[in-house]
Amino acid sequence: MKKYEIRDIALAPSGHTKIEWVKNNMPLLSALEEDFRRTKPFEGMKISLSVHLEAKTAYLCLVLAAGGAQMSVTGSNSLSTQDDVAAALADAGLSVFAYHGATDEEYMRHIEMCLEHKPNIIIDDGGDLVEMLHNKRPDLATEVIGGCEETTTGVIRLKAMAREGVLKFPMVAVNDAKCKHLFDNRYGTGQSVWDSIMRNTNLIVASKTAVVIGYGWCSRGIAMRASALGAKVIVTEIDPVKAMEAKMDGYDVMKMEQAAPLGDIFITATGCKHTITVEHMLKMKDRVILANAGHFNVEIDMAGLEEAAVSCRQTRANIMGYTLPNGRTVNVIGEGKLANIAAADGHPAEIMDLSFAVQAMSAMYIKDNYRQLPADVIDVSEEIDDVIARRRLDAWGIQIDELTEEQERYLASWQL
Numbered sequence: 124m125k126k127y128e129i130r131d132i133a134l135a136p137s138g139h140t141k142i143e144w145v146k147n148n149m150p151l152l153s154a155l156e157e158d159f160r161r162t163k164p165f166e167g168m169k170i171s172l173s174v175h176l177e178a179k180t181a182y183l184c185l186v187l188a189a190g191g192a193q194m195s196v197t198g199s200n201s202l203s204t205q206d207d208v209a210a211a212l213a214d215a216g217l218s219v220f221a222y223h224g225a226t227d228e229e230y231m232r233h234i235e236m237c238l239e240h241k242p243n244i245i246i247d248d249g250g251d252l253v254e255m256l257h258n259k260r261p262d263l264a265t266e267v268i269g270g271c272e273e274t275t276t277g278v279i280r281l282k283a284m285a286r287e288g289v290l291k292f293p294m295v296a297v298n299d300a301k302c303k304h305l306f307d308n309r310y311g312t313g314q315s316v317w318d319s320i321m322r323n324t325n326l327i328v329a330s331k332t333a334v335v336i337g338y339g340w341c342s343r344g345i346a347m348r349a350s351a352l353g354a355k356v357i358v359t360e361i362d363p364v365k366a367m368e369a370k371m372d373g374y375d376v377m378k379m380e381q382a383a384p385l386g387d388i389f390i391t392a393t394g395c396k397h398t399i400t401v402e403h404m405l406k407m408k409d410r411v412i413l414a415n416a417g418h419f420n421v422e423i424d425m426a427g428l429e430e431a432a433v434s435c436r437q438t439r440a441n442i443m444g445y446t447l448p449n450g451r452t453v454n455v456i457g458e459g460k461l462a463n464i465a466a467a468d469g470h471p472a473e474i475m476d477l478s479f480a481v482q483a484m485s486a487m488y489i490k491d492n493y494r495q496l497p498a499d500v501i502d503v504s505e506e507i508d509d510v511i512a513r514r515r516l517d518a519w520g521i522q523i524d525e526l527t528e529e530q531e532r533y534l535a536s537w538q539l
Contacts, residue, residue, distance in 0.1 A: 125218075125220075125236065126213070126218055127209075127213040127217075127218055127219040127220065128219075128220045128221075128222070128233065128236065129206065129209045129210055129213055129219055129220075129221065129222055130206040130209070130210070130222040130223070131206065131210060132210050132213055132214060133210070134206055134207040134210040134211075135207065135210040135211045135213070135214035136207075136211075137207035137210075137211075138178070138181070138205070138207035138208040138209070138210050138211025138212070138214075139211045139214070141177075141178035141181075141205070141207065141208055141211075142178050142181050142182050142185070142208065142211055144178065144472075145178045145179045145182055145472040145475075146182050148472040148473055148476070149179070149182060149472050149473070149475070149476035149479075150476065150514075150515075150518040151476045151477065151479075151480040151511060151514055151515060151518070152182055152183065152186050152476055152479055152480060152483070154514065155186055155480060155483050155484075156185070156186040156189050159186060159187075159189045159190030159191075159483075160189045160190070162190070163190055163191040164190050164191065164487055164490065165187060165190040165191045165192035165244075165486070165490065166190075166191030167191065168191065168192050168193070168243045168244060168490065169192070169193045169195070169240050169241065169242045169243050169244075169266070170187055170192045170193070170194055170195070170242055170243070170244045170245070170246060170486065171195045171196075171197075171237050171238050171240070171242035171244075171245045171246070171252060172184060172187075172194065172195070172196050172197070172237075172245070172246040172247075173196075173197050173198065173199045173234060173237060173245075173246070173247055173248055173249075173251055173252045174198070174199050174246065174247075174248040174273055175198060175199050175200055175203040175204075175248065175461075175464045175469060176196065176197070176198035176199075176203065176204040176205065176208060176209055176219075176221050177203060177204075177205045177208055177464070177468065177469055178205070178208050178468075178472075179469065179470070179472055179475040179476075179479065180208075180475075180479075181208045181211060181212050182479075183479040183482060183483065184196050184212055184217060185212075185215065185217075186479075186483060187483065187486070188215075188216075188217060192244075193218075193240065194212075194217045194218065195217075195218040195219075195220070195236075195237045195238070195239075195240050195242065196209075196212055196217055196218065196219045196220070196221070196237065197219070197220045197221045197233045197234055197236070197237040198221040198225075198230075198233070199247075199248040199249050199251060199418075200249075200418075200460055200461055200464060200465055201223070201224060201225040201226070201227075201229075201230045201460075202223065202224065202457060202458065202460050202461075202464075202465035202466070203460075203461065203464040203465050203469070204221045204222060204223045204225070205223065206222055206223050209221050209222060218237075218240065220232075220233040220236040220237050221233050231251075231255075234251050234252060234255050235255060235259070235260060237252070238252060238255060238256065238260060238263045239263060241263055241265060241266045242263075242266065242267060243266050243267060243268050243490075244267070244268060244269060244270055244271075244486050244489055244490065245267060245270035245271075246270060246271050246273070246482055246486065247270060247271070247272050247273065247277055247294075248272070248273035248274050248277060248418070249273075249274055249276050249277045249280075249418045249419065250272065250276065250277040250280040250281060252270070253270070253272075253277075253280070253281065253284070253290075253294065254280070256291070257284070257289065257290075257291065261291075264291060264292070267291070267292050268292065268489060268490070268493040269292045269293040269294060269295070269489035269493045269496060269501075270292065270293075270294050270295070270486075270489065271294065271295045271297045271482050271485045271486055271489070272294050272295070272296055272297055272298060272500075273297050273298060273478070273482065274298050274418050275298050275304075275308070275339070275341070275394050275418070276394045276417065276418035276419060277298070277418070278296045278298050278299060278500065279394055281294050281296070281500045282500050285498075285499050285500050290498050290499065290500075291498055292493075292498050293489065293493060293496035293497060293498060293499060293500075293501050294499075294500055294501065295485040295488065295489060295500075295501045295502075295503060296500050296501065296502060296503065297478070297481050297482055297485050297503060299502060299503065300481045300485075300503035300507065300508055301508045301512075302477050302478075302480070302481055302507075302508050302511045302512055302515075303477065303478050303481050303503075304340045305340065306474055306477050306478075307470060307474050307475070307477065307478040308339070308340035308341045308344065309340045309341070309343055309344035309347075310344055310474055311344070311470030311471060311474035311475070311478075312340075312341040312344045312345060312392065312416055312463065312470070313341075313343075313344025313345050313346075313347055313348040314344070314348060314470070314471060314474075315463035315464070315467060315468070315469055315470045315471070316344075316345050316348075316390060316392075316414065316416045316462060316463045317345070317348050317349065317352065318463065318467050318468075319414065319456060319457070319462045319463045319466050319467035320388065320390075320412065320414055320456065320462070322467060323439065323440065323441045323442055323456055323457075323462075323466050323467070324412060324439070324442070324454075324456075325439075326412075327353075328349065328352035328353060328354050328388075329352060329353025329354065330353065330354075331354050331355070331387040331388055332354065332355045332356075332357060332385055332386050332387050332388075333345075333346075333349040333354040333355070333356050333357070333386065333387070333388045333389075333390065334356075334357045334358075334359065334379075334382045334383075334385070334386035334388070334389045334390070335349065335356060335357070335358050335359075335374075335390050335392070336358075336359050336379065336389065336390065336391040336392065336393055336398045336399065336422070337358075337359070337360065337365075337391065337392050337393035337394075337395075337398070338358050338360050338362070338365040338366065338368060338369045339365070339392065339393070339394075341392040341416055341417075342358070342390075342392045342393075342416075343372075345390050345392060345416060346358060346369070346372070346374055349388075350373070350374075354388070355375075356373075356374045356375070357374065357375045357376070357377060357382045357385060357386065358374045358375070358376050359376070359377065359378060359379045359382055359398075360376065379398070379399070379403055380402075380403065380406070383403040383404075383406040383407050384406045384407065384408065386407065386408070386411060387408065387411060387412065388411070388412045388414070389407075389411060389412070389413050389414070390414045390415075390416055390462075391413075391414075391415045391416060391417055391422035391423060392415075392416040392417055392422075393417055393422060394417050394418070394422075395417075395421075395422065396419075396421035396422065396424075397421065397422070397423075397424045397427075398422045398423075399413060399422065399423045399424065400424050400427065401424055401427040401428060401431045401447075404428060404431075404447060404453050405431075405447055405448075405449060405451075407451065407453060408451070409450075409451040409452060410444075410451075410452050410453075410454060411453050411454065412454050412456065413453055413454065413455045413456065413459070414455075414456040414457070414462040415456075415457070415459050415460065415461060415462055416461065416462060416463060417461065418461060420458060420459040420460040420461075422459070423455065423459040425455070425458070425459040428445050428453070428455070429445070431447060431448065432445040432446055432447060433446050433447065433448055434446045438452075438454055439454075441456055441457055441465075441466035442454050442455065442456055443455050443458065476515075477511060477515060480511045480514075481503060481507060481508075481511060484507045484510070484511065485503055485507065488503075488504065488507065
């Protein structure tokens with residue numbers, strides 16, 4: 124099997140520097156790396172990983188390799204791969220198949236190449252590894268004992284497969300762990316999306332109207348940070364309970380067709396397709412900013428926009444301006460792909476420390492328990508959440524109270 128397919132191995136020194144920086148800010152993974160070097164829990168096992176290929180992901184790969192795993196790595200978005208980081212992993216001896224700006228065909232070839240060593244465990248972000256193993260290359264799934272899924276979109280796909288009875292092996296829904304979605308989705312997405320918008324536009328957020336499409340955990344973080352930056356926030360939703368939550372959190376709530384003429388910046392984070400349509404765009408102000416924070420580039424109808432536009436040009440690095448028949452221009456960040464990673468550096472290191480600690484420990488859970496697990500979507504155990512949360516508190520130097528025996532008896536009893 125080919126060892127790697129990357130842009131340039133000579134870029135490795137820059138990648139090593141980036142990885143060293145995040146390592147120094149990821150105490151949970153650092154502790155796991157130390158444990159793994161000693162215990163070698165993945166000795167003799169092969170792991171295929173498809174996650175946004177930047178420094179924090181690279182460090183997760185190195186931690187798993189320290190535990191004895193033979194790692195085969197690719198990215199989960201062609202624009203999020205950082206070529207120097209991919210080179211650093213290849214330089215460290217891992218099999219790496221990814222480069223920035225890959226075409227759709229190249230991207231899927233890299234997914235396939237990543238799986239060609241017939242992994243025992245897969246770590247997926249969005250479900251492309253699972254899809255490949257079930258549809259195009261089921262022959263590469265013969266050694267798979269299970270895997271982990273990083274993000275909301277991937278979990279949605281897995282649950283659909285499980286409902287149809289076609290999922291071939293257990294997959295842990297890492298995204299649904301408390302130590303993942305309550306922090307990564309909310310605080311990580313909230314900060315990194317606005318980091319992307321601000322660094323790419325160089326425009327102020329205060330005084331503008333931000334329209335946040337959806338009000339799940341990612342959207343809550345986006346709305347919270349928008350408000351803190353001084354923006355007026357409008358939320359659109361299809362779920363009446365979430366819409367009510369958004370209203371009680373202090374935001375205006377309305378239909379997308381009502382919000383379209385009012386917004387200056389629009390951010391999608393739903394996991395659904397075409398939440399912003401051409402019909403919506405035709406109602407928008409001139410020179411609005413559109414950014415997608417969902418995993419796949421389907422939330423903004425990019426195909427419809429490209430067909431409807433009378434012209435398009437790059438208005439700034441990572442931004443394409445599309446002029447519509449009404450003469451107005453909409454500016455799209457990162458081709459409508461995941462803006463915080465396709466056109467920035469993604470979530471902060473401390474946030475991904477939590478998420479990737481869940482990944483590493485969930486991979487351990489699969490290894491230790493796969494014989495008893497059904498071919499279904501598996502919840503992260505409360506024990507894993509508890510261990511990670513306590514270790515993070517320890518790293519902060521924070522102590523918390525514990526129940527007394529009397530309190531435990533009281534909570535366990537139905538009698539006062």
